Amino acid sequence: MLFAKTPNPPYYAVIFTSQRTEKDDEGYGKVANLMDELASKQPGFLGVESSRDQDGIGITVSYWNSLESIKLWKDNMPHQKAQEKGKSDWYSKYITRICKVERDYTFSK
């Protein structure tokens, strides 16, 4: 993963915290990559950051220029299908939080 190159605030963030089941690693990986690719072509997409640790706990944060862009992506048909599969197979629990980013700071060597 790279750091998302977001513009000056304000902009929006979707924090997606999830616990993976142990099911279907291959199918999950493929669809996750496909969704990243699709999301990056959506209007208003600014970037994404993602991490998953060895216990299957993951945090993905996607960045958007408006609440409307977030809603369009939520309703996107291939994404809807992936969300259904997420509920039936891939995740035992998740929380999605929609946020407005008010300030940010970068440190870099």
Add this chain to the structure above:
Amino acid sequence: MLFAKTPNPPYYAVIFTSQRTEKDDEGYGKVANLMDELASKQPGFLGVESSRDQDGIGITVSYWNSLESIKLWKDNMPHQKAQEKGKSDWYSKYITRICKVERDYTFSK
């Protein structure tokens, strides 16, 4: 990590995305745990979620009841010292984003 038990929105989130150096794993782990413990005793602290993958990319999201609570924690003296050590030793890059959580959704089996 557990999922943070946050109240109904609005509340605040600090998204901290970081790239670890390969330096000082032991010292880092100790201080990271100590900071989690200290943060959890701060006024306005609501919870924290964290993930770091095998490449050293981590995302930690802490949740707070107000911008004032976030500022108090940022200025906390032991936390200030940890931040200095983070810049000198532990992180090659990080981005901190201060957000207002406007909506959230939970899925659980």
